[in-house]
Amino acid sequence: MTDMLPKEVRAGLEEARKRDLKRRSRLRVMVGDEIYPILKFWETGFALDADQVQHLRGLVDIYDGTRHLYTSLIIASDVEEGDLICTMKRSTIAHDSVPLDYVRESDAPVGYLPRN
Template identity: 80%
Template sequence: MSDFLPKEVRAGLEEARKRDLRKRSRLRVLVGDEVYPILRFWEDGFALDADQVAHLRGLVDIYDGSRHLWQSLIIASEVEAGELICVMKRSTAAAERAPLDYVRDENAPVGYLPRH
């Protein structure tokens, strides 16, 4: 059916589809000072709008709104059908505090009371 539509109409439909995906998705990629909305996300990768970014590689942070979810290493990105497809080598869940490098005893006191 898209063969019968003029290319201006096809371009308009594609832009409307991308705009709809950007509005629905709260996921964002933070690269340095730049923020890009994620159009689609799967286990080992995600898709960005190729009109906003042409190539992406290296360490990025992924946010859901203002909540930091993952820190990911992107090893490859290529443009397919107007989307920049990014493949992640690793994705580490973000934590609010640093991990412990020792085992915490479950019976350890939570705090100390002062002597009177």
């Protein structure tokens, strides 16, 4: 049905769709100092606006607002219908603390007081 619309109207509808997806999505990808909003996200990849970035590979960080969610390795990116589709090889969950290499007892002291 959209094939019958004039080219300018189709472009306007596509721009409005992307603007709405950017506004609703809190997910962001950070590459170095650059930050791009994620339009769609799935288990093995995500989609970005191809007008902002044409090619993306390597290690990136994915955020939900200010909360760090994943560190991901992008192995491929292709432009499809105005979206940059990024395929991830791996995506590791970001933790707030360093993982322990021992079992912490539930009743262990949180800290020690000095002897004075």
